[in-house]
Amino acid sequence: MRAVLDPELAGVFAHEAVGHASEGDLVKEGSSILKGKIDEQIGSPLLTIVDDPSLPEFGFCPVDDEGTETKRTGIIQKGILKSYLHSKETLASVGFGDAGHCRGMPGVEPIVRMSNTFIENGDSSYDEIISECRSGILLKGSRGGQVDPGRGMFQFNAEFGYIIEDGECTTMVRDVSLSGEILQTLHTISLIGDDLALHPGYCGKGGQTVPVTDGSPHLLLDKAVVGGCDID
Secondary structure: OEEEEOHHHHHHHHHHHHHHHHEHHHHHHOOOOOOOOOOOEOOOOOOOEEEOOOOOOOOOOOEOOOOOEOOOEEEEEOOEEOOEEOOHHHHHHHOOEEOOOEEOOOOOOOEEOOOEEEEOOOOEOHHHHHHHHOOEEEEEOOOOEEEEOOOOEEEEEOOEEEEEEOOEEEEEEEOOEEEEEHHHHHHOEEEEEOOOEEEEEEEEEOOEEEEEEEEEOOEEEOOOEEEOOOOO
16 A cells, blocks of 8 residues: 655654664674665665764764764665765775764763664655555554564554545544565655654664654655555
8 A cells, every 4th residue: 555654754764774774783794684785776766865963953973982073974865875874893894884973872882873864855745745645544653663674674653644535634543553674665665755854862772872863754655564454
């Protein structure tokens, strides 16, 4: 079925499904579906995903914990995988990207982390996306989920949704989820909104928690696996 993701859920997808898979330590360990895919078309040509520690948002980090000045890193550009996120050690081992993504809690050895990770704006308005969907579902909010970056699988729970019929939102539904394969889902993105919204939060990895931001505009997926509703 076709699905529209709101900026909160799409931002979680960008962070959890793509951001973690782009972390250099996971790539080095062979625990990322993105290993060996630099310069490959892994998603829609409309899609650009960046991680920008220099952006003054909740994940702001002008200098990482190895003393590297940070800068914007384009992970995916027009659907092509261009960069991983790195510490100095993983950059030397894996290559393809920039150091400046090494963060840690006080007194703990820093590891490769995201900062402000988001999908860049596209050209479509919210109304255009809903109208183009025609028949499907709008998924809103996030209630957690799980990702396996090595196998490339994900499952996220939305807070609620609306059935889309004849290009209009109708019945509200709850207990709905989105699941599938990361790379397959990236290829199904057919429209990207012009309404980027960022959401602050905390990310846990390796027993450490750091402040981050994720975000996205609305996305239209031409083919999605949605559980918890009866629409085909």
